[in-house]
Amino acid sequence: xxxxxxxxxxxxxxxxxxxxxxxxxxxxxxxxxxxxxxxxxxxxxxxxxxxxxxxxxxxxxxxxxxxxxxxxxxxxxxxxxxxxxxxxxxxxxxxxxxxxxxxxxxxxxxxxxxxxxxxxxxxxxxxxxxxxxxxxxxxxxxxxxxxxxxxxxxxxxxxxxxxxxxxxxxxxxxxxxxxxxxxxxxxxxxxxxxxxxxxxxxxxxxxxxxxxxxxxxxxxxxxxxxxxxxxxxxxxxxxxxxxxxxxxxxxxxxxxxxxxxxxxxxxxxxxxxxxxxxxxxxxxxx
Amino acid sequence: xxxxxxxxxxxxxxxxxxxxxxxxxxxxxxxxxxxxxxxxxxxxxxxxxxxxxxxxxxxxxxxxxxxxxxxxxxxxxxxxxxxxxxxxxxxxxxxxxxxxxxxxxxxxxxxxxxxxxxxxxxxxxxxxxxxxxxxxxxxxxxxxxxxxxxxxxxxxxxxxxxxxxxxxxxxxxxxxxxxxxxxxxxxxxxxxxxxxxxxxxxxxxxxxxxxxxxxxxxxxxxxxxxxxxxxxxxxxxxxxxxxxxxxxxxxxxxxxxxxxxxxxxxxxxxxxxxxxxxxxxxxxx
Amino acid sequence: xxxxxxxxxxxxxxxxxxxxxxxxxxxxxxxxxxxxxxxxxxxxxxxxxxxxxxxxxxxxxxxxxxxxxxxxxxxxxxxxxxxxxxxxxxxxxxxxxxxxxxxxxxxxxxxxxxxxxxxxxxxxxxxxxxxxxxxxxxxxxxxxxxxxxxxxxxxxxxxxxxxxxxxxxxxxxxxxxxxxxxxxxxxxxxxxxxxxxxxxxxxxxxxxxxxxxxxxxxxxxxxxxxxxxxxxxxxxxxxxxxxxxxxxxxxxxxx
Numbered sequence: 001x002x003x004x005x006x007x008x009x010x011x012x013x014x015x016x017x018x019x020x021x022x023x024x025x026x027x028x029x030x031x032x033x034x035x036x037x038x039x040x041x042x043x044x045x046x047x048x049x050x051x052x053x054x055x056x057x058x059x060x061x062x063x064x065x066x067x068x069x070x071x072x073x074x075x076x077x078x079x080x081x082x083x084x085x086x087x088x089x090x091x092x093x094x095x096x097x098x099x100x101x102x103x104x105x106x107x108x109x110x111x112x113x114x115x116x117x118x119x120x121x122x123x124x125x126x127x128x129x130x131x132x133x134x135x136x137x138x139x140x141x142x143x144x145x146x147x148x149x150x151x152x153x154x155x156x157x158x159x160x161x162x163x164x165x166x167x168x169x170x171x172x173x174x175x176x177x178x179x180x181x182x183x184x185x186x187x188x189x190x191x192x193x194x195x196x197x198x199x200x201x202x203x204x205x206x207x208x209x210x211x212x213x214x215x216x217x218x219x220x221x222x223x224x225x226x227x228x229x230x231x232x233x234x235x236x237x238x239x240x241x242x243x244x245x246x247x248x249x250x251x252x253x254x255x256x257x258x259x260x261x262x263x264x265x266x267x268x269x270x271x272x273x274x275x276x277x278x279x280x281x282x283x284x285x286x
Numbered sequence: 287x288x289x290x291x292x293x294x295x296x297x298x299x300x301x302x303x304x305x306x307x308x309x310x311x312x313x314x315x316x317x318x319x320x321x322x323x324x325x326x327x328x329x330x331x332x333x334x335x336x337x338x339x340x341x342x343x344x345x346x347x348x349x350x351x352x353x354x355x356x357x358x359x360x361x362x363x364x365x366x367x368x369x370x371x372x373x374x375x376x377x378x379x380x381x382x383x384x385x386x387x388x389x390x391x392x393x394x395x396x397x398x399x400x401x402x403x404x405x406x407x408x409x410x411x412x413x414x415x416x417x418x419x420x421x422x423x424x425x426x427x428x429x430x431x432x433x434x435x436x437x438x439x440x441x442x443x444x445x446x447x448x449x450x451x452x453x454x455x456x457x458x459x460x461x462x463x464x465x466x467x468x469x470x471x472x473x474x475x476x477x478x479x480x481x482x483x484x485x486x487x488x489x490x491x492x493x494x495x496x497x498x499x500x501x502x503x504x505x506x507x508x509x510x511x512x513x514x515x516x517x518x519x520x521x522x523x524x525x526x527x528x529x530x531x532x533x534x535x536x537x538x539x540x541x542x543x544x545x546x547x548x549x550x551x552x553x554x555x556x557x558x559x560x561x562x563x564x565x566x567x568x569x570x571x
Numbered sequence: 572x573x574x575x576x577x578x579x580x581x582x583x584x585x586x587x588x589x590x591x592x593x594x595x596x597x598x599x600x601x602x603x604x605x606x607x608x609x610x611x612x613x614x615x616x617x618x619x620x621x622x623x624x625x626x627x628x629x630x631x632x633x634x635x636x637x638x639x640x641x642x643x644x645x646x647x648x649x650x651x652x653x654x655x656x657x658x659x660x661x662x663x664x665x666x667x668x669x670x671x672x673x674x675x676x677x678x679x680x681x682x683x684x685x686x687x688x689x690x691x692x693x694x695x696x697x698x699x700x701x702x703x704x705x706x707x708x709x710x711x712x713x714x715x716x717x718x719x720x721x722x723x724x725x726x727x728x729x730x731x732x733x734x735x736x737x738x739x740x741x742x743x744x745x746x747x748x749x750x751x752x753x754x755x756x757x758x759x760x761x762x763x764x765x766x767x768x769x770x771x772x773x774x775x776x777x778x779x780x781x782x783x784x785x786x787x788x789x790x791x792x793x794x795x796x797x798x799x800x801x802x803x804x805x806x807x808x809x810x811x812x813x814x815x816x817x818x819x820x821x822x823x824x825x826x
Binding site for chain 2: 623645646649650657666670683686697698701
């Protein structure tokens with residue numbers, strides 16, 4: 001019974017981590033910028049929604065506003081940081097350090113605007129339980145899983161079926177060609193950043209709703225997510241999502257064997273072994 | 287006055303830490319947000335050994351251990367191409383913090399280790415900031431001399447060349463991997479030195495002294511001072527350690543002081559990368 | 572065949588769907604200058620990459636002085652006496668001409684980090700010796716007066732001469748030169764051809780990828796004609812350059 005409960009909990013939080021992984025992967029494979037500030041966007045989303053909820057705004061609306069706010073913040077980073085750096089022909093190392101700076105600004109900005117302490121959403125319904133027979137889940141967990149799967153599905157649909165999706169894939173496969181054929185990689189990057197940021201924010205909100213929030217936990221989530229992106233094979237959105245869910249399930253089920261505080265160490269050790277053995281990832285084509 | 291002295295001591299210690307980061311980020315050109323973790327390994331080693339074996343022995347063990355750990359952590363990123371090293375570096379830092387907090391039988395957990403004895407050498411004990419400043423200054427001078435000698439030597443020229451074009455160095459018949467591993471070993475030695483000095487100067491260490499924020503602080507020091515040069519690694523720490531004192535002049539609630547400082551570090555990283563990637567006295571990254 | 576130092580035997584290499592080398596075989600004879608010609612995409616640069624260990628052959632063997640070298644790391648191959656230049660130069664742009672050559676010197680004295688820190692006087696002496704050796708090599712290619720200049724400030728012709736000084740610094744017996752004259756102005760081209768000619772008369776073994784037929788005529792003792800990853804002809808410049816069928820392949824494919 002405990003095993004099943006842990007399995008279900010792992011699947012649920014896997015959907016949230018999967019969302020961070022997929023959005024990171026989408027942005028990274030399009031722009032080749034290792035956007036560590038993504039963890040800051042994740043944090044920002046959660047806090048914005050919390051702030052809305054504290055003002056008495058209905059949860060769904062607070063959520064939508066927070067997602068929009070995070071997408072805007074992402075677009076600002078893209079336009080005024082990464083685009084600027086690229087214009088100055090910055091090396092990847094410089095981009096990375098700047099991104100780390102943006103992460104510090106976002107996390108600590110949130111800590112200063114709101115509070116550096118642990119926060120919980122005020123909505124009372126979030127802890128109400130639902131009995132599934134084999135395990136029980138809270139309303140918040142249902143929302144986590146539903147929103148995660150829905151957003152992932154929407155992203156896959158957009159990527160395959162829409163014009164924007166096709167433009168993104170064209171730019172990702174050859175930015176130089178896209179530039180000269182006037183596909184406009186700049187505007188595509190901006191759109192990708194906004195979409196990725198919205199998804200990360202959604203994940204941050206849902207995890208905050210389910211558990212609790214603290215400004216600096218985003219980095220741990222991003223670490224698991226980037227491990228999933230690499231293990232899933234860079235460029236494979238499905239791979240990133242599947243591996244993220246698998247990792248989350250593994251971390252939860254492992255609670256039977258070892259205390260949770262060691263799970264990040266175990267995940268990371270697994271990753272180091274993995275990249276030494278199979279650096280190209282599980283799902284990568286070519 | 288003791289306040290100024292401890293500022294000076296900490297600045298010398300952080301300069302050694304910045305040199306360690308400089309070797310990785312500036313010299314080999316690999317991103318690192320895990321230098322605080324390595325420094326922590328050195329600090330905990332010395333803290334645990336300081337009462338048991340003579341200070342120089344504890345220091346030696348810390349330095350060797352840090353060199354080994356740094357090489358071990360750098361190896362995957364040196365062998366595997368791509369941006370994996372970012373993940374490796376974040377991972378090392380977060381795992382190290384988890385170990386410092388959770389391996390409480392060894393590290394004292396969240397409350398850390400207290401009453402670490404002051405260093406003593408040849409019957410001379412550095413238990414005041416004045417005497418400690420002598421020790422830390424000597425250590426910094428030695429570290430600077432090492433850095434300078436290394437960079438000026440034929441080995442330094444090869445390392446510099448690797449940063450410019452690794453393939454061309456391979457074509458020269460040089461062992462690129464060995465050179466990079468050597469530099470990360472030296473970087474580890476510096477981190478161990480900084481960690482040991484830190485622990486014995488403050489007589490107290492805990493996990494937050496070596497967490498991600500500290501790694502970011504050291505990286506900021508390097509970037510502000512300027513990467514790839516000796517002067518940059520010294521200017522940065524002396525400037526940035528003065529910042530908290532400046533912030534004391536404006537009234538900030540104590541819970542906000544930490545986030546505000548880190549906010550400023552982040553803003554400095556962004557500003558320098560955008561407008562002056564070579565820092566105050568460095569060269570282009 | 573007694574004088575051949577490099578033997579390439581049915582070497583193949585595929586990149587995705589492209590068969591860059593297809594059972595390619597040839598020898599390079601000692602103390603001769605061999606030119607590798609052929610249309611674009613014939614596999615000339617891949618030949619260089621395979622010989623110097625940058626690319627592993629899928630099949631086939633490569634022997635140097637009888638010793639198999641295929642699949643060995645570049646470092647070992649350079650030690651055994653084969654060194655190359657790059658079509659895109661790959662100079663260390665922020666370093667001086669002198670430093671560029673110093674990095675390439677075969678002499679490994681002072682290249683250990685521990686030694687550099689603990690015995691600075693020894694590395695200091697090694698440094699001065701290397702500076703002298705590098706200076707001599709720069710003088711040999713006609714760049715003696717530019718030793719302190721940062722590479723970025725050198726003209727393209729000077730940069731290409733510097734590549735020759737670097738490859739000489741390895742002390743290798745067999746030098747692989749990848750398009751030494753491409754992109755050069757007339758006067759720089761003359762200087763380069765004179766230099767290659769001088770190396771040839773000094774009795775060095777050269778394998779040169781070259782497009783300019785006039786240059787080939789001047790510097791080649793023997794020509795290897797590569798097409799679609801195979802050796803389709805070999806002979807003296809007169810034989811190869813006078814063959815209308817080969818000319819058709821060459822110019823037909825180039826057009």
